[in-house]
Amino acid sequence: MDEDASAALGRSGFEQREQHRRALFGPTWAALIPDVFRDVPSYYRAGNVVASFGLWELWVWQFVNTVHVAPGSAVLDVCAGTNDVGIRLLRRHPGIKVTAVDRSREMQDEGQRRAQHYRVAIDSRIADVHRLPFDDASFDAVTLQAASRHLQLDLVLPEILRVLRPGGVFYHCDMLKPRRRVVERLYLAFLHASVAWTALVFGSSEASRQCREYFKRAISHFYTAEEFSEVLRLVGFVDVRCRKSIWGGMVAFHRAARPAQR
Numbered sequence: 001m002d003e004d005a006s007a008a009l010g011r012s013g014f015e016q017r018e019q020h021r022r023a024l025f026g027p028t029w030a031a032l033i034p035d036v037f038r039d040v041p042s043y044y045r046a047g048n049v050v051a052s053f054g055l056w057e058l059w060v061w062q063f064v065n066t067v068h069v070a071p072g073s074a075v076l077d078v079c080a081g082t083n084d085v086g087i088r089l090l091r092r093h094p095g096i097k098v099t100a101v102d103r104s105r106e107m108q109d110e111g112q113r114r115a116q117h118y119r120v121a122i123d124s125r126i127a128d129v130h131r132l133p134f135d136d137a138s139f140d141a142v143t144l145q146a147a148s149r150h151l152q153l154d155l156v157l158p159e160i161l162r163v164l165r166p167g168g169v170f171y172h173c174d175m176l177k178p179r180r181r182v183v184e185r186l187y188l189a190f191l192h193a194s195v196a197w198t199a200l201v202f203g204s205s206e207a208s209r210q211c212r213e214y215f216k217r218a219i220s221h222f223y224t225a226e227e228f229s230e231v232l233r234l235v236g237f238v239d240v241r242c243r244k245s246i247w248g249g250m251v252a253f254h255r256a257a258r259p260a261q262r
């Protein structure tokens with residue numbers, strides 16, 4: 001992974017951005033997002049494949065490849081959804097222990113069915129990840145894929161740092177805001193079309209229909225890959241590395257460590 005350039009967001013820039021995101025999206029995060037994920041578990045994975053014209057599989061495969069864990073490691077998958085990340089990690093590293101945490105019981109029920117299908121064991125906790133229900137320094141690695149746009153990062157990232165053991169590593173992957181305006185416009189147009197196309201194929205709930213504009217706005221007000229690296233440093237992570245995906249920073253893979261001594 002390449003160390004990326006500093007983006008000069010600053011602590012006050014981070015605080016302001018989080019306040020702004022909370023003001024814009026707080027009600028959607030609290031009321032609509034839980035409804036969206038109540039509706040989608042049975043077709044969540046297929047829906048992602050259709051919405052991304054197949055790129056989802058490549059994205060998850062690339063992300064799981066960035067995760068390095070020793071046998072016996074304890075791994076926490078935050079916003080685990082249907083356990084896509086945890087199942088793939090356990091199939092690659094059978095000696096590790098994976099715990100999943102997500103607010104949606106429906107997504108986790110589907111995740112447990114999938115884990116049984118693949119004959120792997122994943123501990124499941126239903127909780128809001130803004131307050132992780134784990135002791136300090138409980139995990140060697142934490143993963144978070146495709147959910148941070150829906151979260152208050154000034155609360156969640158310090159929580160992730162807290163539950164990591166000194167020297168433990170956080171792996172992050174999400175759709176981010178492209179740095180170049182023209183790429184962002186193309187990207188949002190693509191997202192608009194793909195969400196409409198997926199709704200047509202699978203049908204969608206009222207909550208999902210109401211979230212169509214939100215999905216685009218959440219990216220417009222999110223962080224670029226460079227800004228996200230800086231946010232991780234501001235929160236207290238060290239050895240922050242980022243690899244942008246092949247799509248010009250629309251998806252990036254971050255890796256950041258909790259300092260060995262705090």
Ligand SMILES: C[S@@+](CC[C@H](N)C(=O)[O-])C[C@H]1O[C@@H](n2cnc3c(N)ncnc32)[C@H](O)[C@@H]1O
Nearest residue numbers: 037079080081102103104107128129145146147
């Ligand atoms: C797009 S899905 C991603 C699932 C999984 N990480 C993956 O990559 O397939 C987002 C997940 O975040 C969960 N989520 C959103 N906000 C949450 C919160 N505040 N606390 C816990 N889970 C949350 C949703 O329930 C949903 O399962």
